[in-house]
Amino acid sequence: MKLAGNILTADGWINGHLTIKDGLIAGINRISGEIVTGAPCLIPGFIDLHVHGGGGYDIMQGGEAARVLARTHARFGSTSVLATTMTAPPAAIDAAFAAVAAVRRNPPADGADILGIHLEGPFINPEKLGAQPAYAIRADKEFINRLNAAVPIRIITIAPEFAENLALIPWLGRQNIRVQIGHTLADYEQCCCALQAGAKSFTHLYNAMSPLSHRAAGAVGAALAHARYCEIIPDLVHVGKGAMRAAMRAIPRLYGITDGTAACGMPDGQYRLGENDIYKQGNAVRLADGTLAGSVLTLDKALKNFIRLGDSLAQASHRLSAYQADYLGLQDRGRLEIGLRADLNIIDTHYNIIDTYIAGRRVGRDKD
Ligand SMILES: [Zn+2]
Structure with missing residues (x-):
C-alpha cells in the first residue's frame, strides 16, 4: 500500500510516498524536499x-474496558496506549490488571496497541488525591512484582515524600519501570532527591502537585528546572495558556497525555472513574464537588492545542509520539x-485527522 503526501521524517518534511508492507513502513520515497501546500x-x-478510559468504560471496571479504550x-x-489504573484497594487493582491481561491476549484488530500499564497510585499522597479515591498506601515491592507479572508496568506515579516510596525508586528503575513524581506534596528538594534516585518524569504537570512560588519552588519548580521529560494535559482546562507556554519553553521534551476518562468520545452525562461518579459537561469532567476528574481530551485535539500555543506541526507531533x-x-x-511499525495519522491542512493506520491497518472512524 502506498500513501502520498507531506511526510514528517526523522530528517524533517519531505513530499513523496510512504509504502506499507506487512504492517511495517517498507519505503519512504521523496518526490521533493519541499512541502506541497x-x-x-x-x-x-x-x-x-x-x-483511564474512553467510550463509556473505565479501566478499573475490568472486563472489556481496555478493548473499548483502545478502539x-x-x-x-x-x-499505542498505556492503560492507566487508579488508586484503589489492592484487590481492585489486581482485578483491573487481570482484565487488561485478557484483552492483551486477544487484542482488538482496530484498536490502539496496549503497551502495558501506567500505575497511577496507590503510592501517592493522601492529601493530594485529586480525583483519586482515598486508598493511598506506601510502595510495596511484592505487590508491584505481582502486578508486573500480570501486565508490564511501564510507568508508575508515586509521591516521593514518603521514605518507603523514595527508597524503591532505584529498584523500580531496574525493573524497567519509569518512575514519575505526581499526586504529591513533595517540596523542591524532595523532588530533586527523587530525580537523583532515578525518577524520570512528572505526572500531569501542575495538577495535583506542590505549586511553584518564589521561595518554595515545589514539584512544579523541580520539573521546570530539571525535567527532561514531563507529561502535561493539553486540554486548556487543566492548565491555562500561560502555564502551558512556560512549560513548553522550559522542559525540553514536554509531552501530551489525555488523562482521558470513560467520558472520552461520549456525549455529556454521568460516567465512572475508578469508584467515583464523574460528570462530563462540554470540555471538562468533574466529581460532584467540582474537582476536575481526568479529562475528555483526545490526542487529535491535543495536536491542535499545541499548535494554537505556538508549536509547529512537527513540534506538536513530537510531543505526541516521538518523545513518548x-x-x-x-x-x-x-x-x-x-522498518518501524506503520503507525501513522494522515491530517488535512486544518490539522483534522483524515485517517489512522495501526500496524498498517486502516482504522474505521466516525465521520461526524
Ligand atoms: Zn490519571
Missing part, C-alpha cells in the same frame, strides 16, 4: 502514556522510518 500530511501515530482512542489518532517512544525506549514506533 494543500497536500495531506503524514505524521506518526500518537502514543498516550496516561489514559475509542484509535478513532482519535492514538495508535524515546522516554519508554521503544525502538519500533514513534517515528516515520523504514
Whole structure:
C-alpha cells in the first residue's frame, strides 16, 4: 500500500510516498524536499502514556474496558496506549490488571496497541488525591512484582515524600519501570532527591502537585528546572495558556497525555472513574464537588492545542509520539522510518485527522 503526501521524517518534511508492507513502513520515497501546500500530511501515530478510559468504560471496571479504550482512542489518532489504573484497594487493582491481561491476549484488530500499564497510585499522597479515591498506601515491592507479572508496568506515579516510596525508586528503575513524581506534596528538594534516585518524569504537570512560588519552588519548580521529560494535559482546562507556554519553553521534551476518562468520545452525562461518579459537561469532567476528574481530551485535539500555543506541526507531533517512544525506549514506533511499525495519522491542512493506520491497518472512524 502506498500513501502520498507531506511526510514528517526523522530528517524533517519531505513530499513523496510512504509504502506499507506487512504492517511495517517498507519505503519512504521523496518526490521533493519541499512541502506541497494543500497536500495531506503524514505524521506518526500518537502514543498516550496516561489514559483511564474512553467510550463509556473505565479501566478499573475490568472486563472489556481496555478493548473499548483502545478502539475509542484509535478513532482519535492514538495508535499505542498505556492503560492507566487508579488508586484503589489492592484487590481492585489486581482485578483491573487481570482484565487488561485478557484483552492483551486477544487484542482488538482496530484498536490502539496496549503497551502495558501506567500505575497511577496507590503510592501517592493522601492529601493530594485529586480525583483519586482515598486508598493511598506506601510502595510495596511484592505487590508491584505481582502486578508486573500480570501486565508490564511501564510507568508508575508515586509521591516521593514518603521514605518507603523514595527508597524503591532505584529498584523500580531496574525493573524497567519509569518512575514519575505526581499526586504529591513533595517540596523542591524532595523532588530533586527523587530525580537523583532515578525518577524520570512528572505526572500531569501542575495538577495535583506542590505549586511553584518564589521561595518554595515545589514539584512544579523541580520539573521546570530539571525535567527532561514531563507529561502535561493539553486540554486548556487543566492548565491555562500561560502555564502551558512556560512549560513548553522550559522542559525540553514536554509531552501530551489525555488523562482521558470513560467520558472520552461520549456525549455529556454521568460516567465512572475508578469508584467515583464523574460528570462530563462540554470540555471538562468533574466529581460532584467540582474537582476536575481526568479529562475528555483526545490526542487529535491535543495536536491542535499545541499548535494554537505556538508549536509547529512537527513540534506538536513530537510531543505526541516521538518523545513518548524515546522516554519508554521503544525502538519500533514513534517515528516515520523504514522498518518501524506503520503507525501513522494522515491530517488535512486544518490539522483534522483524515485517517489512522495501526500496524498498517486502516482504522474505521466516525465521520461526524
Ligand atoms: Zn490519571
